Amino acid sequence: MEEILADTVDQTVFENENMYRQIIEYSVDPIVIHRNYKILYINQSGTRFFKGLKEEIVGTCVLDVFQEEDKPIIMERNRQAMAGTEPLDVIEETITKFDGTKVEVELYCHPVIFGDKKAIQTVFRDVTVRKDTEKLLNHQEKLASIGQIAAGIAHEIKNPLTSVKGFLRLLKESYTHPYLDVMDAELEKALDTLKNLLQVSKPDLQEEKVVSINFCKELSSLMLLFQERLYNVEVELDLRDSEITIFGKKNLFLKAFFNLIKNALEAIEEKGKITILHYHKDGWIHIKVSDTGVGVPKDKLKMLGTPFFSSKSDGTGLGLTQVFTTINEHGGNITVESVVGQGTTFHIQLPVKQ
Ligand SMILES: Nc1ncnc2c1ncn2[C@@H]1O[C@H](COP(=O)(O)OP(=O)(O)OP(=O)(O)O)[C@@H](O)[C@H]1O
Ligand SMILES: [Mg+2]
Numbered sequence: 001m002e003e004i005l006a007d008t009v010d011q012t013v014f015e016n017e018n019m020y021r022q023i024i025e026y027s028v029d030p031i032v033i034h035r036n037y038k039i040l041y042i043n044q045s046g047t048r049f050f051k052g053l054k055e056e057i058v059g060t061c062v063l064d065v066f067q068e069e070d071k072p073i074i075m076e077r078n079r080q081a082m083a084g085t086e087p088l089d090v091i092e093e094t095i096t097k098f099d100g101t102k103v104e105v106e107l108y109c110h111p112v113i114f115g116d117k118k119a120i121q122t123v124f125r126d127v128t129v130r131k132d133t134e135k136l137l138n139h140q141e142k143l144a145s146i147g148q149i150a151a152g153i154a155h156e157i158k159n160p161l162t163s164v165k166g167f168l169r170l171l172k173e174s175y176t177h178p179y180l181d182v183m184d185a186e187l188e189k190a191l192d193t194l195k196n197l198l199q200v201s202k203p204d205l206q207e208e209k210v211v212s213i214n215f216c217k218e219l220s221s222l223m224l225l226f227q228e229r230l231y232n233v234e235v236e237l238d239l240r241d242s243e244i245t246i247f248g249k250k251n252l253f254l255k256a257f258f259n260l261i262k263n264a265l266e267a268i269e270e271k272g273k274i275t276i277l278h279y280h281k282d283g284w285i286h287i288k289v290s291d292t293g294v295g296v297p298k299d300k301l302k303m304l305g306t307p308f309f310s311s312k313s314d315g316t317g318l319g320l321t322q323v324f325t326t327i328n329e330h331g332g333n334i335t336v337e338s339v340v341g342q343g344t345t346f347h348i349q350l351p352v353k354q
Helices: 002-025 044-050 068-083 128-174 178-201 215-224 250-267 319-329
Strands: 031-035 038-042 091-096 102-114 117-126 211-213 233-239 246-248 272-281 284-291 333-339 343-351
Touching: 031 044, 031 102, 038 044, 044 117, 068 091, 068 102, 068 117, 102 128, 128 178, 211 250, 215 233, 215 250, 215 272, 215 284, 246 250, 246 343, 250 272, 250 284, 250 319, 250 343, 319 333, 319 343
Parallel strands: 233 272
Antiparallel strands: 031 038, 031 117, 091 102, 102 117, 211 246, 272 284, 284 343, 333 343
16 A cells, blocks of 8 residues: 555656656746756757757856856856755846857746756846837837927927018018028028928827828839939839738828938939839838938947938938838838948838738
8 A cells, every 4th residue: 555655656756747847848938957057958949049959058058158248147146046045136148049149138047956956947038129129119218208399399489480481471572682582491491390390209290191002103203303313313113012002191101201212312422323112021011212322330320210310411300200200100110221332221111901
């Protein structure tokens, strides 16, 4: 009887261990168990995450995946984990995978018993997406607060300027003077800038109706507006999947593409080429506006889209803000690739179903 009982107990222990093994092996989180820095075990998610084979990874030193400057912290944490029984505080580190790519991770370390001896179980959680979202939110918050301040100022200035413009028009009815025309034109420019500023800082206020838009048609017509500026610039329109339409605010889009094409033209100093590519893939419309212009230095790339960022003496720095706001408002994405001296490509993706 006792023998049978002992057997049952052993069987339960065995089943528990087996279950535990399976939970770890098939966990969605990458898990590594190590002792004295030597990796004793890695689960399936782990091998996928580290981009290596199990037999390649087991036996290697866990410290190798960390940056040189972070190794002392990791060693100290290993010491703490081996000395205690509690999980350690979660920390963030950059690690290098077996294929050489770097990624930011959160580390969850817990002392465990592995093969009768104490070891450390480390869970690696990829935080790249969360970090990117945080950066984006930060950027958008910054944009929003700059936008709010700017919109307030614009609103205050717009009203008196509009009345000055009205009186100037009245004056022009009774007097003729060349200065009056210059003043009128300059005022028009200032009011235009304010209108743009209000538009980008409070895009929700744009009471434009949502309509069906065929970008191939709109982009072809838009290019006609630039006819007179195209003598030194070759334009290639590669408009595929021309039957595709999406719903959105057409004037906002026209203005956004106008701004992109204007920037592309301004980036070309003498001769050059602008290519506009349109295609449909997996439920998204892709539009790429490329130029062979001066390009954007790497450190300036992240400034693109920030209100008032401009390298031009007469630029307002609101063009790209309008572009980014419009694309975001329609649930799309925009990325920029640029090489100084070679050119720039703006890649826009818009969901077909919104
Ligand atoms: N295609 C491009 N090639 C190189 N630099 C670019 C390109 N597009 C934008 N930039 C850079 O980004 C800056 C901001 O562009 P944005 O359109 O917002 O303002 P701007 O062109 O300077 O002024 P505005 O649009 O009011 O004329 C530009 O001044 C330029 O330095
Ligand atoms: Mg511009």
